Amino acid sequence: MNISEVSIRRGITFFMIYILIAGAGLFGLSQLKIDLFPEMDFPVVAILTTYQGVGPEDIENVLTRPLEEAVISVEGVEQVSSISRTGVSVILVEFTWGTDINVGENNIRKNIDLVRDYLPTDASEPITIAFNPSMQPILILNVSSDDLGDVELNQVLTEQVQPRLERQEGVASVSVSGGTEREIQILIDPYRLAANKLSMDQIKSAVGMANLDIPGGLLEEGRNEFTVITETRFNNVEDIRNVTVGYSPTGKPVYLKNVAEVVDGYKEMTQIVRNNRENSIVISVSKQSDANTVNACNNIIDYLPILEDQIGNDVSFNVIFNQADFIEKSVQNLSSTAILAFIMSALVLFFFLRHIVSSLIVAVSIPISKKKFLWPSPLLHLPRCLSLYLFFFFRGYPVCFLMIWL
Template structure:
């Protein structure tokens, strides 16, 4: 007794199974995460180290080569490439496909810790970054204000908007690009510096030490104990000018303003961000690796009017790029494809068979099968993305083909051979079941190798 015979004889049972499948599919669809791309583990790690004021050749000798030698022996490393530029060392490590990138990144960090003491003291700590598709911005919007200049607007965004946006559900990071940034510049006069017998290192050390909060111990009063901190951080430019950088032969203090000019200026612009042919400040938001892209974008967009009121100063946000719109359009296209397949398959069958019930049978088989796929995808934690949606669109075509072939054979036996409908359904499905199974398995076998692709 095959499945077609059982389904005919146990019609009520299979009808209940269809209802169960439809319910499970709708539940799975509500639980599906929607994203642009599937989760991928790219086997790439970048190591970035800065050493300001040093040329490319020296960067390669004192930073890039020691770091390369440290990571080349890490297990799973397939290739190491590097770029040395003025003040920056960038190393790119490629692992073999299938390597757990989190484990690989931890192993790289351990190797870097072993050589950190041999690097220049003024160089920054090496930063490791594992490549992840979720790191790309999902939402980009520009910011404008009629009351604030670029410097003030940049400061407001950094101090007020950025931390508030990063606290929203699903948001991983928020970065600000463009505009003019404030910078305090210390322009040292070499002649006055030599006259006071001071060096650049002394100036640098004195300014750095003067901008620290120094602990002053504990103060006990009865049963209470207070922590004392000496606050010496700079509050304004005049505090910087009055930093003591040394002493004259007579013991008189030498202030920074005696050997340098302290200018409250702007950071040198190395990039220009423009929107609609005008200089602009843009905010880029990225999601957490396990967050829903559509929900995260909607959370940010819904919060922007509230943020405008909180910041004030006539600040307005204008969305430039919204990845959720593309994803929603892709889902809408899939829905449209399913509906068109539903309608066209029914119309084609009705045109050839002239039988409304037969046409509806094929049309109903499409959404039932798709709903079952949604439930399986939710259990396997597969997101609804452009790859999975393309697969579903392809599956709709296969479902229609198989349904038409089976139904046409049943229709032929019922109308041409005058068999009773129950017998025609049983024998018609049984007669071509092997051919339909072989055809479907042949199509599936083409995609089986994809399951074994690493990453």
């Protein structure tokens, strides 16, 4: 007795099994993560190092070459390329396809640590970045305020808005771009510095040591114990001007204001963000790799009115890019195309079979066969794009079998 005879004799049993599988397919479809791009691990790691005020040739000699020699020996590295510019060294490390990019990035960091002591002390710590399409912003917000200037607004966004948005579900990182940032500038007078027999290293060390909270030990009072901290961090520009940077031959203290001018100014603008032909400040939000893009965007947009009330100062957020809109429109177009395809398939089947019941049986098998092959997708952590490949691969088999049987 073959499966065809058993399915005819036990029609109700097989019908219930079929319905159960179709239901599992519906559940699997609802659990699938929706993204604009599939998850891909590109085998590329970038190493970024900055060294302000140094030319391209010196950047190549003191940063790029030592780092290249350190990472070229990492297992799985296929090619290493670099770009040396004024103040910046960028190295791109390409691995062979199939390499675990997380393991490769960790191996690169280990090799960089081996040569870190040979790099200039004034250079920044090398940063490794593994390329991932999910790092692209899923939401970009334009921020404006009638009560705050650019400097104050930028400070509010960095200190208050950014941490709160990063705590939202599915959010990996939040960055603020544009606007003017405050910067305390110390303009050294070389002649007064030489007259007081001081060096730049002494100035740098004195200012750094003065801007610290120094632990003062423990204070015991009865059964209580208190931690004592000496707070010496700068509260204003005048505190910086009055830092003692050395002593004269007569023992008189030399203050920073005696050898330099301290200016409460602005950072040099290296980028300009414009929206509707006007300078603007924008917030870019990137999601976690395993997060649902649509849910993450909707959660943030729902939270924005609450955030505006918490911050005050007439701060308003306007969405200028929302990746969830593209995804939802794509899903709507796919759904409408699927419905149209179902109707056209039913009409074509009726044209050839000339029998309404037989045509409906074959037509109904199309969406059911689609759903029953989607149920293992969440268990196997398949992205929706691969699940659609399975659907298009398998959906034709039930139709062919039913056509032959009918």
